Amino acid sequence: MAELLTSAQMRAIEAAAIASGAVTGLELMERAGRGVVEAIFEEWPELAAGSFRAVVLCGPGNNGGDGFVVARLLKEWGWEVTCYAWDDLARQGPDARAMRAQWEAAGGVITPFVTFHPARDGFDVMVDALFGIGMTRGLEVSALNEEFLGCAPRRVAVDVPSGLMADTGQSVEPRYVAELTVTFHAPKLGHFLGVGPECCGKLVVADIGLKGGGGVPLVGPPEGLRLGKRQGAHKFGNGAALVLGGPVGRGGAARLAARGALRMGAGLVTVGCPGEALGENAARLDAVMLRVVEDGAGLAVVLEDGRIGAVCLGPGFGTGAREAGLVAAALGAPVPGWTRDLSASGRVGGGGGPGSSPGRGLVLDADALTILSREAALFGALHGGCVLTPHGGEFARLFPDIAEKLAAPAVAGPAYSKVDATREAAVRAGCVVLFKGADTVIAAPDGRCAVNSAHYERAAPWLATAGSGDVLAGFIAGLMSRGFAPFDAACTGAWLHVECAREFGPGLIAEDLPEMLPAVFRRLGV
Secondary structure, eight states, rough: OEEEOOOHHHHHHHHHHHTTSSHHHOOOOOOOHHHHHHHHHHGGGGGGGOEEEEEEEEESSSHHHHHHHHHHHHHHHTOEEEEEOSOGGGGHHHHHHHHHHHHHHTTTOOOEGOOOOGGGGGOOOOEESSSGGGOOOHHHHHOHHHHHTOOOOOOEEEETTTTTTTTTOBBBSSOOOOSSEESSOOOOOGSSSSTTHHHSEEEEEEOOSOOOOSSBBBOOOOOOHSSSSOOOOGGGGOOOOEOHHHHHOOHHHHHHHHHHHTTTOOOOOEEEEEEGGHHHHHTTTTEEEEEESSHHHHHHHHHTTTTTEEEEEEETOOOOOHHHHHHHHHHHHHTTTTOOOOOOOGBBBBTTSSSOOOOOOOETTTHHHHHHOOOOHHHTTTTTTTTEEEHHHHHHHHHHHHHHHHHSSSOOSSSHHHHHHHHHHHHHTTTTEESSSSSSEEETTSOEEEEOOOOOGOOGGGGGGEEEEHHHHHHHHHHHTTTOOHHHHHHHHHHHHHHHHHHHOTTTHHHHHHTHHHHHHHHHTT
16 A cells, blocks of 8 residues: 655655665665656657757755756757756755766756746756755745746656645645656655645656655555455344434435445445435335434434444534434433433443444534534544544534644644644544545544545546535445444545546436445455
8 A cells, every 4th residue: 555755754764774874865866867767758758769858947955966867867868958956056965966066077057047937948848856845835936837837848847846845735826737746765745635636747656766654545445355245144244324314305415325325235224314304215215224213312212223333424414403412312422301311221322321332333424513513512422433524614613723724834844734634633533534525534543544535547526526425424334334443434435435436437426426336346356
């Protein structure tokens, strides 16, 4: 499984390799430059067949040293290469200065960067080796980006496009888009967060002979056998899930979630709804069961059934007093008007009232998140069996100070990323938080974290359709009902969600997502 590194982790891996004597900084720089040239020729094979014109922009750090290697190698290939660089040698490290000297020894000329106006010169390739992962905050490159946009028909970024922060995926404006970005050893967080994928174009990871990781994993394919149903098990043996629906006219979201849970392999899925909505749901559901659940007290009775392995609530739910009582009952918090003593049944939740058993999963989405954001007591009743699935607006309502910190520009210290924000939110909530987006981040309170990316070869823009989040909530509930731990269920559900969208393709609507699961399962060998 691929890992996403921070810039600090990457520098530490390089430093450890150099300190061990396994490699020198110059050797790493040479390998990096060769990796860039090889990626250029791999992406555009026609460029290897003749002489072309390139402009290479070399910054003051080691990224600039990589650029000098690229310039020298392209010149040796027979290209006409113009190299722009900083005049201030004091700002360059010894390895970058050595590569600069090699470029000059090979007959290369360095043009002062202050004269950079290449758009008028008609280059075939532009190589941006200005700042790389060393840019972490506030550096103004907007004027340069305007030049980059018209610089050449093929724009190549070394490590990251200048102006993009490698740890967060934030970018200065205007941002330029590279056709090809070549990074080294492992992708960085900024390649997959925020606008990073938009800026990077195609991402290539060049092997430069380093070892080491410790980054945030990208969610990958789950083990097929684990997704399969247990042979010989009856329907309850494969998990039972309860999805709570809203009033008349608002049941579609719960039905989508229920269909998602059922297709995910839950042996039995029930929609609980007010009596007035029973007929509407019955007209639209067949394999999904129905049960009247009027309020929190009614839900507390339903949850006495220990076979229910997961509860999903929030989609199309409502945010009134009834719904707050349902959230309370699901969380095991005290329910207004409920006096029955369930302590002997073992169904008492962490809040001291009736509710979920300790082994029951709970997915809180949409309106349930709004209720949590305004009810401190209910937020305090969250427990380790819960998964919160907020989009950006819901996250900001639940964790306003964390969202504010995430949105603030980085002016000092390490930049604060969506990974940092989701981890902090998970610790505060005491449960798994799945922060939705094309760059979905999933974090657990114990520090585990993963990124589920819908970018590059996994891009699925058609997921931006009403109801797709409701299906995701159902996917996660279905997995939890079958015994998946909350973090694993969130990661697996998010990965399958993207795969279902890709299986269907353009024209997708939310109803299509669950129906794509059988095809995805077959590919996984389930």
